[in-house]
Amino acid sequence: xxxxLVLGQQGRLVIPADVRAALGLAPGDRLHLHLAGRRLVLQRxxxxxxxxxxxxxxxxxxxxxxxxLLAERREAAARE
Numbered sequence: 001x002x003x004x005l006v007l008g009q010q011g012r013l014v015i016p017a018d019v020r021a022a023l024g025l026a027p028g029d030r031l032h033l034h035l036a037g038r039r040l041v042l043q044r045x046x047x048x049x050x051x052x053x054x055x056x057x058x059x060x061x062x063x064x065x066x067x068x069l070l071a072e073r074r075e076a077a078a079r080e
Contacts, residue, residue: 003016015025023044025031032048034041043051059065 001019001022003019005013005015007013020026025044030045032043032045034048
């Protein structure tokens with residue numbers, strides 16, 4: 001589905017009704033906006049959170065990223 005939006009005087013965009021319906025958006029829903037190069041990516045917050053959880057899904061539950069980061073910082077500090 002494609003749509004052309006017009007930027008309003010105060011920088012506001014209106015999402016067309018058919019796009020809102022297709023995404024199940026309702027007034028008051030919170031959306032996440034981020035830049036990807038020169039593109040704007042707008043997505044529902046729950047979809048953005050699901051994407052982040054998907055990134056972490058490949059990390060073993062027994063692996064501690066915090067401990068790895070701390071170890072790296074300790075090594076860097078020791079080299080200084």
